């Protein structure tokens with residue numbers, strides 16, 4: 001029988017998130033306060049995050065229990081299916097067995113609700129009434145808008161103004177779930193008003209939107225701030241993906257030779273890969289590959305150092321691969337994954353040789369996306385298509401070598417809100433963007449000085 005979908009029951013859904021920190025043979029560098037050079041403590045973070053999430057940020061426990069109300073919401077779309085890409089294998093004529101974990105079945109269309117729901121739950125449990133966040137194209141904003149609705153929290157999303165006007169459908173999705181969405185820079189915060197005073201026509205940026213969302217949360221007792229990637233607790237919540245995938249591959253009687261995921265801030269990649277990194281740390285032999293855009297290649301070309309998490313330079317300092325916090329990828333880059341840095345946990349694994357990284361050009365990424373859509377039906381998110389590009393390359397290599405590799409990748413979301421980018425590609429208007437060496441060198445000049453601890 002040629003099974004295509006490996007399905008778990010709701011009862012098979014993981015009861016614990018997997019915390020890779022418990023198994024690391026090397027220490028995770030602390031998050032540093034930019035003024036003192038000392039590790040940040042719970043008090044520094046308390047204005048922005050609930051205590052439960054601050055505790056998860058630093059826990060070394062291997063398993064963190066998933067609260068029952070979070071599992072109840074997960075049940076709306078989890079467990080997600082694991083597909084065997086038989087039609088893609090056939091199209092490529094490859095002996096490789098290709099599996100993909102499909103996170104696009106969530107109501108928001110990506111993996112992001114896995115953490116949004118958990119974050120909304122913990123905030124509600126600690127008496128928070130309202131969450132703020134920033135969003136670019138709107139994927140994170142829509143995940144948080146939905147999660148806030150389920151836990152009866154108000155949600156205010158500062159959406160980068162140019163996206164607010166160019167991509168109205170994600171905004172409508174957020175508003176349908178009851179969130180308030182404002183174009184950033186907005187007149188609602190001091191940070192927004194300052195930008196508007198200087199440039200009333202500012203198109204906005206993620207950096208400005210973060211500053212607004214953080215200021216809003218820090219200035220109100222009933223409000224906290226929520227982040228959709230990069231931080232340890234976000235990666236922790238995403239591990240349901242890999243925990244399910246491991247069980248589903250057991251059903252298939254297979255185990256991956258290669259695990260592939262795209263990386264922006266690192267959360268969907270970590271979610272799939274970390275349970276397999278655990279196997280690798282216990283002696284299993286497999287390759288794990290993170291794929292990023294050539295236009296924003298933080299792992300393959302960045303520096304592993306302390307940098308700000310946001311463009312405005314207001315957050316604590318994270319040890320990560322970074323292109324410099326002032327680096328912003330060019331507007332013509334259509335494939336997402338635009339973050340200047342990388343999750344500290346993903347960076348640490350890369351630095352220690354446990355995972356590999358590759359950077360890909362966008363036309364090759366969209367070519368692979370279309371090839372996938374024509375074989376498997378699903379139109380992938382452009383972000384996810386970075387992983388698909390590498391999977392196709394590996395499958396072709398397997399064909400040429402006559403080797404039956406088992407490949408697993410994360411299809412982190414669907415591309416139904418990204419059809420403008422597909423339209424550009426199909427019309428031949430998408431161009432490759434060479435690695436912006438000079439702009440990265442410029443941004444790296446703005447790396448912060450880390451004060452000696454105790455200054």
Ligand SMILES: *Cc1c(COP(=O)(O)O)cnc(C)c1O
Pocket residue numbers: 109110111112139140228229230262263264265266267268269337381383384412413414
């Ligand atoms: C946000 C997003 C990404 C990139 O973020 P990560 O934190 O690196 O996962 C990738 N794929 C999809 C579908 C997304 O929405």
